[in-house]
Structures are given as structure tokens and as C-alpha cells.
Amino acid sequence: MHDNDLSIHAVATDTDDGNILSSRSTYSNYSSEIDRYVLQPVIMTAPAFAKIPGLYYTALIGGVRQINDFLFLNRGCKIGFNNYINSFYASYWHKYTNLRAISLSGKVKGTGILHLFRSTPNGRTYSIGSYPIGEVESENTFHIHFNLFEYMPSDGGPGRYFFDIEATTDLEVKSLAFCAFTPPATAPSFSIGICTYRKEEYVTNIALNLSAYTTQHPGIISDIIIVNNDRSPNNILVIAELAESNDIFHLIDQSNIGGAGGFARTLDYSMEHSNSDHHIFMDDDVYIDTNVLERLWAFVAYSKIQHVIGGQMMDMHRPHILYEGGAKLDYWGFLQKIGDNIDASSSQEATFYDKVRDVDYNAWWFACVPKSKAANIGLPLNIFIRGDDFEYGLRLRAKQNVTTVSLPGLFIWHEPFSEKTASWLEYYNWRNRFIICSLYADREKLDIQPVEMLRDILVDCLESGREEVALAMCLAIVDFLAGPKSVLAVDAERLHEGVRASLKRLSNDTGSFAAILKDRLQGDTDPSMRQVVTLLRSPRLGGRQRTSETIRWAGKDYVGAVDRVLALYEANVDAAMSQWKQEAHGLATREAWSALYWKPKSA
Structure with a gap:
């Protein structure tokens, strides 16, 4: 049943100051394997690895082999995780969450040394320490602890943590993650809204990817709402079949009223039918490494107050390049990209996010919006395309004091806009x-x-x-x-x-x-x-x-x-x-x- 007023009935509620009170997720970030609450899994194996391995880690000495879902290092080999994807952006976690004590934890077989570093906003890199890890003949869990507040005022902030691993015997690296010692106060859940128009191959791949993910990781995603602006489900039969067989998927056909109309419809449907407390707007011409969804969940779960959390855009044609990490408006309303053209595999360019970069909005290639706040401001404007996302971001800030955080390490690949010149x-x-x-x-x-x-x-x-x-x-x-x-x-x-x-x-x-x-x-x-x-x-x-x-x-x-x-x-x-x-x-x-x-x- 639709309401006639501006407000929308949301499932979740919060207080006026933005503190989160409720959620309906059945997911927990607790890992029994390492006995910690996972904030950011270190991505070692991913579908994109074969094409762009330097995004995830770099062989510093010798070689490294990927065997199934773990890494194998021969004795004497050394690998580094000083890059955009696998750095831990302490400045963001320090500013936006209540966490202070962090653990870099993992599971290995064999022995090695983990070298932990911190890169600061003022351009310095500190060696935090070198720590023995593992046992020769058995699998072993390790924990290395550090605090987000351990920095000097001259550093400019807590910066970014990264690490290298050196094998002192043959070493199998089974898992790695930055973790917390305590559970979050809330457990958020997400609906995903995708608007599509004649991008059948793209959106079908997204749907199949998300279907596999939700089967393996139940509880994070409650609903996936796909609005087809081409009226007929016959052009995306795989998704139509998913919607018939999988309760998570919902397919809506409508006329081509633009991305604004499609995204508005997904939010409208989520407000009415989904138990999620957050809604993710996501474009139809993207590729998502679903590993990042756990990163999103943890950041939202531990946040002090509610924000729009934005995923950053990697260039699908140059997959090692970060195209944009949010944007600001200049005085005359022209967009100024943040994090433009950064080589995400470069240890030097990873330093860009050593400090928090303020943004006015995050584009809806991937943006997570708190539904309880959206309920108070209505749906996006009927402006077809180009601007519905930053208008809504500005509206949330102006009317609900909800700011946008474009989170480094939370990313998707998207078609570049240089080809969209009509x-x-x-x-x-x-x-x-x-x-x-x-x-x-x-x-x-x-x-x-x-x-x-x-x-x-x-x-x-x-x-x-x-x-x-x-x-x-x-x-x-x-x-x-x-x-x-x-x-x-x-x-x-x-x-x-x-x-x-x-x-x-x-x-x-x-x-x-x-x-x-x-x-x-x-x-x-x-x-x-x-x-x-x-x-x-x-x-x-x-x-x-x-x-x-x-x-x-x-x-x-x-x-x-x-x-x-x-x-x-x-x-x-x-x-x-x-x-x-x-x-x-x-x-x-x-x-x-x-x-x-x-x-x-x-x-």
C-alpha cells in the first residue's frame, strides 16, 4: 500500500542523533577459525586475480603460488600487501567508528615473519614491528595487535596499515583479516537495488554472482530488486527464473523512466517489502567482487552514526586504475572527482587515502543508504539520469545530517564514462x-x-x-x-x-x-x-x-x-x-x- 505523503514507512528505526538501534541481519562477523570479529578480510584469491594479480599482493622476493583458496610461499619468498585493496585504512575506522583496538589475524601452516607498517598522512612510513608467525608442521592461528590511537600529532592521523609476509620455511597462508575483539552493537542487513536497461549480459552476470554469494553467505543481503526499464522480462530470462525460484530476487518491469526512475522504484519496493535496514543502489554495468560486501557490513555495523557508505569505482577497461572515490561539487555545481586515476596496484599511490577524503556524494554505481533516514526525505527526483545520485546525497545531508563516506577498499569495476559522450x-x-x-x-x-x-x-x-x-x-x-x-x-x-x-x-x-x-x-x-x-x-x-x-x-x-x-x-x-x-x-x-x-x- 502506497502512502500519499512525502515520508516512507521504513522497517528500521533510529534516534534523532543517528545512533543505530535495530537491524534484522542473521549474519555475524565472528570467525571461529581465528576467534575474532572480522572487519576486513584480506583478499588473496578473487576472480579478477588472474588478470590483475598486482592489485591484491606483490611478490617482493621469489615467487608465490595460488593453490585453491590459499597462497603458497617457498622458503625465502616474501610478498607485500601494500596496495589499495588490502591496506587497512585506519584513518577512516578511527574517525567513523568507535573501534580502537585492532588485530591483524590469520591462519598459516609453516613459519614466517610478518612485517607490519603504518603510512601516515604526512608522508612517513613507520615499521610497527616484525612478528614470527606459524609452526613448521601444523596449521596455526596468529594475532598481531595494534591501536588506532597510537600516532603522534605530527603524523596527521592514524593513516593506513599494511604488511609483508616473509617465509622462513615453506609457508601456506590460509587466511588473513583485520579484526576487532568485540562484536558490533548492531547487525545491519542490506537490500540491493539495480536498475537495468538493455544491459542483459552485464546484469545477468551480476545476478548470478550475487545468487552464488547469498547462498554461501546468508544474512547479509535480504533482497535483490532488479527494475527492468525495458518493460519485458523476456530479455533477461535468467533473472526472471531467479525471481521465480529464489525468494531473495525480485524483478519489476517498467518503462524507460531513466536510472532515477529505476532506482526510485527499487527503494520504494525495499521500503514496502524488505526487512533490510539499508539499501544499496548499484548500477547494471558493473562487476563486483563480492568479498567487499563483508567489508561494507562491518563498517556499517561499527559506525558511530549512520552515513551513506559509497563504493569506489575502478575502471573496467583499465582494471588496475581507480577512476573515482566520491566527488565534491565546486561553487558552480560542477563535479570534482576525488581519487582520480590512481593506480590501485601501486604502493606509492595507495598513500592517497592515508587521510580521510571528504566528499559531497558517492555515485550510485555502489552506494549504501540508511533506509530510516531515506524514509524521512522521500524518493529520488524524477530527473531521468545524471544527478539523481548527488541530489539525493545532498538531500540526506541537508535534511537528515547524513554525510557520505566513500570508503577506500570498498570498490566495484564500472564501464568508464569517457565512452558516454552523446x-x-x-x-x-x-x-x-x-x-x-x-x-x-x-x-x-x-x-x-x-x-x-x-x-x-x-x-x-x-x-x-x-x-x-x-x-x-x-x-x-x-x-x-x-x-x-x-x-x-x-x-x-x-x-x-x-x-x-x-x-x-x-x-x-x-x-x-x-x-x-x-x-x-x-x-x-x-x-x-x-x-x-x-x-x-x-x-x-x-x-x-x-x-x-x-x-x-x-x-x-x-x-x-x-x-x-x-x-x-x-x-x-x-x-x-x-x-x-x-x-x-x-x-x-x-x-x-x-x-x-x-x-x-x-x-
Whole structure:
């Protein structure tokens, strides 16, 4: 049953200060093998290992063999775990959890020496100690203890722990993990929401991977909700069969109302039907090493208060490269990536996360949201793609004081965005940027773009022959100024088709730019309006009015149409910002979204 108000009934509850009180997970991080509570398993064997072994460990002396699920080192060999994936990021655990005493524990057969190190935010590396481990003829469990608060003020924080293992006899390394001595106060559980559109092979592989994982590790994932924006389950038959045979899987078919619509539907379903207390948004074109789900569980379980916990993005085409670890918005609402282009196999570049990197949001290739907080702010906005994730992250921070932590060592591989360059994407980039700046502008840290900036960017597009991008930007301005109801309360698929049709028309007829804009404006401008900011007055053109003799596009009929769009923006942007701020979130209710969900004719 859907509610009519903005709030959503969530399964879990918490106090106003964010302290977690309840959960329904049956999973425990206690390991009887090593008699500790596992925080971060050291990943030694993984499906990606054959392709990129340096991500997990490096042979420093001699060689190392992977035998089944353990590592074998001949006597005298030495391996290092000084890398992005297997470092323990003490700065994050120190800041966001109540843990202070940590154990590096493991199980080995044979003898060796474990060398423990700490790398600090101020660029120093300390040797913590060298510790004998193991027994010659039998399997043996070892524990090496350290405290997160054992650092000097000059270090800049607790930093990051890593280690090497040196074999003094032939050595089998069975398991390794950073652990706690005490259980967490809560045991979180997660639902996963995936929105897919014509990515059948990707999403099927994800589903099969998660199906195997949930069978082997029951209790962490309670529900997997896959929303198919292509209407028919016939194109993802494997998932349809999983949904029939496995109670964890749920498949929903709907029209293509974008990633925003798909993700909103997964959260809506989770709120209504899942006992989970957290919901993970995850893209359909990713590869996830499911080992990281235990890392997520432990970090959430031991956190002082609730946060959005983000997984970081590795580049699927360059699988050793960390593409992004969260992002911040600059003053004009443009994204600034954090952790950009880091070699995750490099011991030197692993130092980037020796200190906590603050972010404004984490993209929904993998982001875990506390449902009790989401219940108080409604569903994501109906903005199709490009920005639904950071709008929701900013909303959680503004309305619930829930900040985002992009956690190093929690990662997925994702298709790089460098290949996603269609001009229609710029429509969403700009329109949604205007919307987000309207909702969260404070004039000190964030503000909407001034008309002069838009004018100069349009000039750059026209100078470089990117008329389609310029048109997409103009359409975004017009639709933003039309107000929230014209965007959020309409069928996003139909709006999307209209944008693409306009850009295709321009591609087929380069002289149609002005006509397309005039049709969209529909006389919505005052011809007597005084206008100072015009294309030909842009300082990008030399700071003075120019002619078609020196500017190839100066005599085009679209110049006047674009100038009218700029005039409309200049005259109405403040009123539009106010309207978006007052009305937008009221259009993100379950009732509003339900009116937009596609329903089969037989329904």
C-alpha cells in the first residue's frame, strides 16, 4: 500500500542523533577459525586475480603460488600487501567508528615473519614491528595487535596499515583479516537495488554472482530488486527464473523512466517489502567482487552514526586504475572527482587515502543508504539520469545530517564514462545541475551559474562546431525555467524522446537550430526585454562586438534564438530557483512516482 505523503514507512528505526538501534541481519562477523570479529578480510584469491594479480599482493622476493583458496610461499619468498585493496585504512575506522583496538589475524601452516607498517598522512612510513608467525608442521592461528590511537600529532592521523609476509620455511597462508575483539552493537542487513536497461549480459552476470554469494553467505543481503526499464522480462530470462525460484530476487518491469526512475522504484519496493535496514543502489554495468560486501557490513555495523557508505569505482577497461572515490561539487555545481586515476596496484599511490577524503556524494554505481533516514526525505527526483545520485546525497545531508563516506577498499569495476559522450547527455548534465544548484545554493559554497558563464560556454560550443551540445544546453535552460511540474510530474521517457528527437533533427538538418528553439520557447519571452548578455558580446570573442567576417556563425539565425534563451534565463532564474526549492521534493513522493510507473495492460 502506497502512502500519499512525502515520508516512507521504513522497517528500521533510529534516534534523532543517528545512533543505530535495530537491524534484522542473521549474519555475524565472528570467525571461529581465528576467534575474532572480522572487519576486513584480506583478499588473496578473487576472480579478477588472474588478470590483475598486482592489485591484491606483490611478490617482493621469489615467487608465490595460488593453490585453491590459499597462497603458497617457498622458503625465502616474501610478498607485500601494500596496495589499495588490502591496506587497512585506519584513518577512516578511527574517525567513523568507535573501534580502537585492532588485530591483524590469520591462519598459516609453516613459519614466517610478518612485517607490519603504518603510512601516515604526512608522508612517513613507520615499521610497527616484525612478528614470527606459524609452526613448521601444523596449521596455526596468529594475532598481531595494534591501536588506532597510537600516532603522534605530527603524523596527521592514524593513516593506513599494511604488511609483508616473509617465509622462513615453506609457508601456506590460509587466511588473513583485520579484526576487532568485540562484536558490533548492531547487525545491519542490506537490500540491493539495480536498475537495468538493455544491459542483459552485464546484469545477468551480476545476478548470478550475487545468487552464488547469498547462498554461501546468508544474512547479509535480504533482497535483490532488479527494475527492468525495458518493460519485458523476456530479455533477461535468467533473472526472471531467479525471481521465480529464489525468494531473495525480485524483478519489476517498467518503462524507460531513466536510472532515477529505476532506482526510485527499487527503494520504494525495499521500503514496502524488505526487512533490510539499508539499501544499496548499484548500477547494471558493473562487476563486483563480492568479498567487499563483508567489508561494507562491518563498517556499517561499527559506525558511530549512520552515513551513506559509497563504493569506489575502478575502471573496467583499465582494471588496475581507480577512476573515482566520491566527488565534491565546486561553487558552480560542477563535479570534482576525488581519487582520480590512481593506480590501485601501486604502493606509492595507495598513500592517497592515508587521510580521510571528504566528499559531497558517492555515485550510485555502489552506494549504501540508511533506509530510516531515506524514509524521512522521500524518493529520488524524477530527473531521468545524471544527478539523481548527488541530489539525493545532498538531500540526506541537508535534511537528515547524513554525510557520505566513500570508503577506500570498498570498490566495484564500472564501464568508464569517457565512452558516454552523446550530446543528449549534456541536456541532463545542465538541466539537472540547474535543479541541484537551485535546491542547495547557499551563495557561500554553492550557487547557480550566472548568465555570463552560460553565454561563454555556449560561445565555446559554437566556436568548436558543437552545435548539438549548444542546442542541448539551450533546451536544458528552457525546461529548467519551466518549473518543477514540467519536469518532475511528466513521463520522463516521453520527455527524453523529445530531447533526442530535437537533437536528431538538428543532426539531419543543420539549419534547424533556430526553428527548434523557437518551437520550444513558444513565444515565452518579452521582445522588449532589455538584454545585455548576448553571444557576440562574449569576452571569448575578444571583448567587442564581432561580425560574420571573423566569426563563422555570427550571421546564423540561431544567434538571436540563443540570445532569447539567455535573456529568459537572466530575467527568470531567481524566480525559477525559488519555485524549484519550494516544490521539487513534494513531487518525489511515492504517490507522485506511482502515477508514473508503467503498468501492463492486463493490470
